Amino acid sequence: MLGILDGTVLPADQIRIPATDEGLLRGDGVFEVVRLYEGRPFALEDHLARMERSARNMRLPLDVDALRADVAALLDAAKPGNAVARLVVTRGGRRLAFVEPLPDLPDTLALATVTYAPTRILDGVKSLSYGGNMLASRLARERGADEALLVTPHGRVLEAPTSSFFCSLDGRELVTPPLEDHILDSITRRRLLATGGVAERPIAADELAAAHEAFLASTVREVLPVHAIDGRELPSVGGPLTSRADERVRTQIAHELSAVTR
Numbered sequence: 001m002l003g004i005l006d007g008t009v010l011p012a013d014q015i016r017i018p019a020t021d022e023g024l025l026r027g028d029g030v031f032e033v034v035r036l037y038e039g040r041p042f043a044l045e046d047h048l049a050r051m052e053r054s055a056r057n058m059r060l061p062l063d064v065d066a067l068r069a070d071v072a073a074l075l076d077a078a079k080p081g082n083a084v085a086r087l088v089v090t091r092g093g094r095r096l097a098f099v100e101p102l103p104d105l106p107d108t109l110a111l112a113t114v115t116y117a118p119t120r121i122l123d124g125v126k127s128l129s130y131g132g133n134m135l136a137s138r139l140a141r142e143r144g145a146d147e148a149l150l151v152t153p154h155g156r157v158l159e160a161p162t163s164s165f166f167c168s169l170d171g172r173e174l175v176t177p178p179l180e181d182h183i184l185d186s187i188t189r190r191r192l193l194a195t196g197g198v199a200e201r202p203i204a205a206d207e208l209a210a211a212h213e214a215f216l217a218s219t220v221r222e223v224l225p226v227h228a229i230d231g232r233e234l235p236s237v238g239g240p241l242t243s244r245a246d247e248r249v250r251t252q253i254a255h256e257l258s259a260v261t262r
Contacts, residue, residue, distance in 0.1 A: 112140040
């Protein structure tokens with residue numbers, strides 16, 4: 001596995017940053033994960049733009065042109081196939097990127113709701129401070145689920161720790177929580193909303209008992225069906241709404257990748 005540190009390509013296990021870097025000590029930094037399809041990055045400019053916004057909100061200096069050059073150099077050296085590229089900028093001023101293998105994912109997921117209170121000051125920021133998200137996933141797995149579904153203390157559905165949540169409560173329309181509920185402005189979520197067939201609205205945790213079908217969506221997962229929430233099996237797993245959403249996402253990815261290579 002290769003990586004790049006401040007413009008120098010190295011084996012990933014040889015990359016070193018000072019232990020005093022506050023990116024390590026305090027989770028003070030920003031990151032993005034970019035999907036690679038046969039070595040071609042999908043939506044790279046969207047990821048870089050979001051990373052720049054995150055850094056600006058955190059008052060963190062970030063050189064987008066240098067990051068873009070890092071990605072190009074890394075991909076040229078690594079020549080990856082289907083994989084992901086992880087981009088990191090730390091408070092200590094380090095730029096890091098790695099090529100990582102795609103994780104093994106199940107065909108469908110069981111979710112468990114976990115109470116979570118978003119930190120308002122980090123709205124719109126994809127920071128390195130992901131300890132709470134990772135703990136939520138572990139808590140869900142302790143309860144026999146595959147992943148957490150974050151729910152506010154007053155019972156409003158948010159998202160999963162590293163992906164957006166979509167469901168149908170009536171079997172006819174997909175809904176997803178709005179950005180105003182302090183969820184991440186996911187790039188995959190944005191693509192799905194742009195293709196139509198999804199409404200943004202607050203979702204109460206109590207409503208999940210009536211969900212017909214549901215899925216998570218993210219850069220790595222694309223569209224991944226959910227088969228259970230808090231132990232309740234959903235009536236339709238990978239149903240018609242989920243299948244159409246999956247098809248729209250795959251079509252959009254193919255279209256955008258084709259446009260880049262022309």
